[in-house]
Amino acid sequence: MMKTILxxxxxxxFFYSIHMSLPGCLQxxxxxxxxxxxxxxxxxxxAQVSDLxxxxxxxxxxxxxxxxxxxxxxxxxxxRFYHTLNGMSLNQVNAYWARLAFSGRVQPPDAIxxxxxxxxxxxxxxxxxxxxxxxxxxxxxxEVLRLRD
Amino acid sequence: xxxxxxxxxxxxxxxxxxxxxxLNHDDSRESAFTRDITQRPKDFSQTSNSWWxxxxxxxxxxxxLQLSYQLAPATxxxxxxxxxxxVSSRVNxxxxxxxxxxxxxxxMDFRAGRIGFDVFLMSEQRNVxxxxxxxxxxxxxxxxxxxxxxxxxxxxxxxxxxKGQWRFKLQGGRSPGMGIPFDKDVYYFxxxxxxxxxxxxxxxxxxxxxxxxxxxxxxxxxxxxxxxLFSGLDTVAxxxxxxxxxxxxxxxxxxxxxxxxxxxxxxxxxGMTYDTPDWFVQAEWGRVSSSxxxxxxxxxxxxxxxxxxxxxxxxxxxxxxxxxxxxxxxxYYWGDTLPAAAxxxxxxxxxxxxxxxxxxxxxxxxxxxxxxxxxxxxxxxRTALKWQWDTTHVRPNSYLLRPSTKxxxxxxxxxxxxxxxxxx
Numbered sequence: 251m252m253k254t255i256l257x258x259x260x261x262x263x264f265f266y267s268i269h270m271s272l273p274g275c276l277q278x279x280x281x282x283x284x285x286x287x288x289x290x291x292x293x294x295x296x297a298q299v300s301d302l303x304x305x306x307x308x309x310x311x312x313x314x315x316x317x318x319x320x321x322x323x324x325x326x327x328x329x330r331f332y333h334t335l336n337g338m339s340l341n342q343v344n345a346y347w348a349r350l351a352f353s354g355r356v357q358p359p360d361a362i363x364x365x366x367x368x369x370x371x372x373x374x375x376x377x378x379x380x381x382x383x384x385x386x387x388x389x390x391x392x393e394v395l396r397l398r399d
Numbered sequence: 400x401x402x403x404x405x406x407x408x409x410x411x412x413x414x415x416x417x418x419x420x421x422l423n424h425d426d427s428r429e430s431a432f433t434r435d436i437t438q439r440p441k442d443f444s445q446t447s448n449s450w451w452x453x454x455x456x457x458x459x460x461x462x463x464l465q466l467s468y469q470l471a472p473a474t475x476x477x478x479x480x481x482x483x484x485x486v487s488s489r490v491n492x493x494x495x496x497x498x499x500x501x502x503x504x505x506x507m508d509f510r511a512g513r514i515g516f517d518v519f520l521m522s523e524q525r526n527v528x529x530x531x532x533x534x535x536x537x538x539x540x541x542x543x544x545x546x547x548x549x550x551x552x553x554x555x556x557x558x559x560x561x562k563g564q565w566r567f568k569l570q571g572g573r574s575p576g577m578g579i580p581f582d583k584d585v586y587y588f589x590x591x592x593x594x595x596x597x598x599x600x601x602x603x604x605x606x607x608x609x610x611x612x613x614x615x616x617x618x619x620x621x622x623x624x625x626x627x628l629f630s631g632l633d634t635v636a637x638x639x640x641x642x643x644x645x646x647x648x649x650x651x652x653x654x655x656x657x658x659x660x661x662x663x664x665x666x667x668x669x670g671m672t673y674d675t676p677d678w679f680v681q682a683e684w685g686r687v688s689s690s691x692x693x694x695x696x697x698x699x700x701x702x703x704x705x706x707x708x709x710x711x712x713x714x715x716x717x718x719x720x721x722x723x724x725x726x727x728x729x730x731y732y733w734g735d736t737l738p739a740a741a742x743x744x745x746x747x748x749x750x751x752x753x754x755x756x757x758x759x760x761x762x763x764x765x766x767x768x769x770x771x772x773x774x775x776x777x778x779x780x781r782t783a784l785k786w787q788w789d790t791t792h793v794r795p796n797s798y799l800l801r802p803s804t805k806x807x808x809x810x811x812x813x814x815x816x817x818x819x820x821x822x823x
Binding site for chain 1: 411413415417463465467469472473475477479496498500502505508510514515517523524526527529530531532557559562564601674675676707709710712777779780781822
């Protein structure tokens with residue numbers, strides 16, 4: 251009996267400590283959606299960002315054209331981005347875009363190498379929107395949405 | 400997908416493409432599998448001992464190449480060439496799209512040039528295997544639609560409403576059509592006037608689409624003419640010595656119902672897609688009716704279910720097509736109505752013309768259903784492998800989708816297929 255209680259306590263403590271350390275882990279793993287600081291928008295909802303990245307709208311909510319910046323097709327951050335944004339898997343997103351791109355509806359967004367390249371592009375293009383790991387965030391861009399698991 | 404050249408703001412040239420490498424094995428010796436009616440069936444009258452027929456690699460294999468140039472955020476030109484197994488040898492039938500696209504308003508799309516015929520859920524993605532779970536669009540639904548492209552214009556308007564959006568689209572123009580094998584000959588089907596309207600609702604994982612198309616056939620079925628059917632029926636209808644009025648009327652009626660030029664066709668369609676990380680469900684119902692009996696008069700439907708399990712997507716589908724009218728047949732022999740003095744050769748010639756005309760009239764009937772099981776395996780972020788088993792039940796007097804030597808009998812055929820789909 252005592253052994254069982256101890257085991258239970260040990261497990262509870264173990265899981266508690268894991269759980270307590272999770273926010274820290276997640277902090278590093280958060281994704282931020284960024285725009286150029288000159289863009290007047292203050293924030294975007296998950297649905298608005300999802301519409302932009304699925305080619306369902308071409309513009310920001312204020313009606314200005316958006317230049318959507320994608321990360322590399324098979325990258326881990328792209329997988330996390332869609333998973334936290336709208337629950338889609340990369341296989342699903344890729345098949346979805348194949349339909350849109352080859353039916354001539356919309357051309358897929360530009361894909362860029364990594365967070366640094368995305369930062370550079372968003373910093374230099376007023377209409378750009380991109381996403382990066384929150385650890386890479388700096389003052390050259392404006393955060394409009396933070397995605398957590 | 401490769402961006403070949405890019406200016407800082409504006410000009411962007413993109414070259415991309417897709418393709419499928421497919422392989423089929425069909426267990427039927429007395430019929431032939433084709434993916435759609437633009438493909439010439441293999442010569443199934445020749446028995447072969449080989450497990451693979453000579454066309455095993457051809458049916459699903461295809462390659463699409465797309466070049467797109469973005470001139471400005473709201474202006475682009477796109478062209479797509481598709482190499483696939485089809486009977487047409489016209490270069491015109493290789494180019495699926497070539498158009499200028501403009502967005503005068505962010506919510507408005509205008510295209511002019513050669514655009515995709517867009518009425519059904521999968522109209523514009525039929526060739527892009529990578530974009531759907533199944534190995535090919537259901538043959539009963541998509542196998543016979545004789546249109547891929549429209550030379551004309553379309554205008555789409557998107558309206559955000561609630562958590563989703565409405566999209567209303569109109570298309571108008573003419574269609575380059577396609578080549579359709581007719582025995583050893585080819586009928587180049589074209590439309591000289593086509594108009595479509597679609598209404599789509601997209602909300603979360605749901606997509607609902609209603610479509611309508613009306614077209615006028617622009618080309619005559621020359622193979623029927625070359626067979627002598629038109630001139631024979633015209634002669635009988637105009638009146639030959641001793642031929643009763645009832646036969647003349649019947650000949651005129653048959654001639655009318657196989658006169659494709661200026662025939663009218665109407666498509667009506669309802670479709671839905673449910674697309675989540677776990678499930679992909681797609682269903683569609685369509686009806687087509689025509690002003691002549693030989694053009695298509697059918698109801699068709701399918702339901703496909705796919706379960707996404709990481710990189711594996713097992714799926715099942717049922718699809719069916721039914722003709723609207725009965726099989727047409729002669730109630731008496733024309734030869735028997737000739738006066739007693741007529742020669743046996745005259746009677747035989749008249750009977751031959753009559754049976755040939757009925758055979759031609761019924762040759763576009765489709766009455767069959769298919770049950771499909773398969774699995775898709777996403778191998779990389781650009782390739783997917785698929786294996787599929789189809790079992791098709793062909794009912795008597797169903798000709799167009801499954802040409803067979805036993806046209807008046809039921810037929811059950813099994814088809815095993817494998818395909819590698821890719822995009823680049």
